Amino acid sequence: MIELYSHQKKALNELKTGSVLVGGVGSGKSMTALAYFYDKVCGGSYSTGSIPLNPTDLYIITTARKRDTLEWDAEFAKFGLAKDPEMSTCGITVVVDSWNNINKYIDIENAFFIFDEQRVVGSGTWVKSFLKITKKNDWILLSATPGDTWSDYIPVFIANGFYKNRTEFLRRHAVFSRFSKYPKIDRYVETARLERLRKLILVTMQFRRNTIRRTIDVDVSYNEDIYKKVSVDRWDPFKNEPIKDAGQMCYTLRKIVNSDCSRVDAVVRLSYFHEKIIVFYNLDCELELLREIKDSIVPGTQIAEWNGHKHEMIPSSDRWIYLVQYTAGSEGWNCIETDTIIFYSLNYSYKVMEQAAGRIDRINTPFKDLYYYRLLSKSSIDKGIIRALKKKKNFNELSFTNVIFS
Numbered sequence: 041m042i043e044l045y046s047h048q049k050k051a052l053n054e055l056k057t058g059s060v061l062v063g064g065v066g067s068g069k070s071m072t073a074l075a076y077f078y079d080k081v082c083g084g085s086y087s088t089g090s091i092p093l094n095p096t097d098l099y100i101i102t103t104a105r106k107r108d109t110l111e112w113d114a115e116f117a118k119f120g121l122a123k124d125p126e127m128s129t130c131g132i133t134v135v136v137d138s139w140n141n142i143n144k145y146i147d148i149e150n151a152f153f154i155f156d157e158q159r160v161v162g163s164g165t166w167v168k169s170f171l172k173i174t175k176k177n178d179w180i181l182l183s184a185t186p187g188d189t190w191s192d193y194i195p196v197f198i199a200n201g202f203y204k205n206r207t208e209f210l211r212r213h214a215v216f217s218r219f220s221k222y223p224k225i226d227r228y229v230e231t232a233r234l235e236r237l238r239k240l241i242l243v244t245m246q247f248r249r250n251t252i253r254r255t256i257d258v259d260v261s262y263n264e265d266i267y268k269k270v271s272v273d274r275w276d277p278f279k280n281e282p283i284k285d286a287g288q289m290c291y292t293l294r295k296i297v298n299s300d301c302s303r304v305d306a307v308v309r310l311s312y313f314h315e316k317i318i319v320f321y322n323l324d325c326e327l328e329l330l331r332e333i334k335d336s337i338v339p340g341t342q343i344a345e346w347n348g349h350k351h352e353m354i355p356s357s358d359r360w361i362y363l364v365q366y367t368a369g370s371e372g373w374n375c376i377e378t379d380t381i382i383f384y385s386l387n388y389s390y391k392v393m394e395q396a397a398g399r400i401d402r403i404n405t406p407f408k409d410l411y412y413y414r415l416l417s418k419s420s421i422d423k424g425i426i427r428a429l430k431k432k433k434n435f436n437e438l439s440f441t442n443v444i445f446s
Contacts, residue, residue, distance in 0.1 A: 042086045042118055045403065047247035048072045054243045055080065057178040058200040060186050063245035065398025066374065066405075069182045070115045072245065073154050078119050081152050081178060082132070086119060095130035099145055099177075102156035103372030104138040108351065111373060112136045112156075139166055146172040153179040157372055160195040161187070163206055167195045174199040184371075184398075185391055186242060190228050193238060202237050251401050255412045258310075260302040262417040267296050271420075286441040293421045295325055298385045303415050304329050307361075307382055310413060311337045315359045316378035320366055320396050322385045330363050330384065337361065370396040379407035383414045386425045388435040 044052065048068050051061060055076045063069045075086045082092030098121065100112050113123070113136065120129035128134060137144070139159045146169050153173055160170045160181070173179070179199075187193050194209050203209045210225075213234065217226040228234065266277065274283040276292050283289045298321075307330065311317060321327060327347065334343055342355035347365035354362050354375060364370075366387045378400055387393050400410055416422050421440065428435040 042071075042075070044068075044071065044075060044086075045247065047245045048075070051243050051245045052076055052079070055180060057180065058174075058196075058241060059243045060181045060183055060196060060241050061243050061245065062183055062186050063247075065184050065371075065395060066249075066402035067245050067247060068403045069184075069245070070112065070156070071118075073156075073180060073182055074116055074119055074121075076180065077152055077154070078121075082130075084129075089120075092130050092132070095132050096178075097133040097148075097151040098135070098154070099148060099151055100134070100136045100154045100156060101139055101142050101145075102136060104140060105346070105351075105369065106156065106372040107136050107138050109353065109373055142166055142169040142173070145169075148173065149176040151177050153177050155179060155181040157182065157184075161192050163194075170195060171199055184395065189225075190231070190234055191225065193234070196241060197237060200237075200241055247403070249401065249403075251405060251407065252409050253397070253401065253412060254409055255414065257414050257416050258306050260300060260306055260415045260417050262297045262300045262302075262419050264419075267293060267419060270296065286437040289441050290421060290437040293419070294385070295323060297417050297419045297421060298323060298326050299329060300417070301329070303384055304333055306413075306415050307384065308333050308336045310380075310382060311341065311361060314378075314380040314411070316362075317360075317380045317382055318362045318364060318375065318378060318399060319382045319384050320364050320370070320387075322366055322387060326384055327363060327365070333361070364396075366392055366396060370399075373399065374402045375399055376402050376405040376407075379405075379409060380411045381413070383412065386414065386416075386422065386429065388425065388428075388437075390429050390432050390434055393429060 045068060048071065051072050052075050055061060061069050061073060077098055078084045078086050078092065082096050083094040084090055084092035102112060106112060116134055121132055121134050122128040123134050125131045125133045143165065160167050181196060190213065194206050197203050197209065198205060213228050213230055214225045215227050215229060217224045270277065270292055276283050276288065278295060283292060307319060319330060321330060338359055341359040341361060342357045343361050343363065344352040344355050345363045346352060346369040348368055354360065370392045381397065381400060397412060416426060424440045425435045
C-alpha cells in the first residue's frame, strides 16, 4: 500500500488538469502526480489498491537523464503500472520520454500527460508542441521554480485557456521599452489579474525538511600573479590573444582559479572522510584535473561521470566519487545513498546551485545531516560569485568586470 506525506495529500486534493505542482527539490512531486493520475484521472485508489474504473494512457515528458536512469519507472511501478500494457494495471500504457522528443506526441488524444521539470518558457518548438498536446489531453506540470517573470507563465496561461495566444497576452499586459534596439518588456500592467490567474493554477507543496544542511567552506589557493596579470593586461594566456569582452575575462579568470591543484588536493582529502561523494564542477579543464585523483584516493574507490562526454550511472561499490557537470546533471535525478556533495567550483546561477544541492536532500533520504563542501579561493571572482549567491541572485559578468569592451 502506498502512503503519502501530509503535504502530498493536501496537494493531491487541490490538483486539477492544467495545474502546476510546485515543490522544492526532494518534495515528492513525482509520487503526488502519479497518485493524482491513478485516483482522480483513472478512478482508482492508491491507498487501498483498488483498480481504476477509467483506465487512461499516461505520457511522462521529463529530462533525458531521468528517462535514461528509469527513475520514473521505479515510481509508477509502485502503482502497478508499466510501459508494457500487458504487464500494467488495466492495460494502461505508460510512455516516458525526454523534452527533446516532445514533438512525437502532438497527435496523441484523450491521454494524460505529466510534464516534469519546467521547460515551457518562451515561444520555441517545445512550447508549440506543449500547446498542441494540452488542447487534446488532460495534463499537469511539475516544477521546483515555476517562473521568474510574468512572461514565463504565458504558455501555461494559454494552455489553460486564459489567453488565445502570446500576442493577446503581450498586448494586454506588456509595456515595451521605447529605448531598446530590440523588443524588451519594460513593465507589466494589470498584474492583479495575473496574480489571480497564477493562484488558480499553482498548487504549492510546503513541508518541513527533516534534514540539516551543513555548508562547509574549504580554503583553496590560486595563482595570484597570473590572475593579476590577466586582470591588468586583459590578455588570455590560454588562447594567446587579447580578451575581447566581460565573458571571456571571467572565463579566463575562472580557468586560472579553478585549475589550481589545491582544489584537487581538497577533494582527495575529503574522500578519506566520506565514502560516497558527488562532485559538481563547471569546466572541462576542471574535469581533466578531477580525473587524475584516481591514483591518490582510497584504493577501491570507483569514479564515474555524468556530463556531455559520458553518461555513467552511480557506482554500486562501497566507495565512489561521482563527477557531475552542472549543466548536464544539476536537476532531474536524486541520490539517497550519500550525504556529501563537493562544489569543486561555483556556478553563476543560484537556481542551479539549489538544484544541485537538492540531489541528496530528498524526502526519503536516510540521512539527517547533509554535508556541502564549497571550495573557495580568495580571488575576486570567487568572492563575487559567492556574494551574488548569498543574495539569491545570479552572478553578472558585466557588473563584475565593470568595463565596457569595445
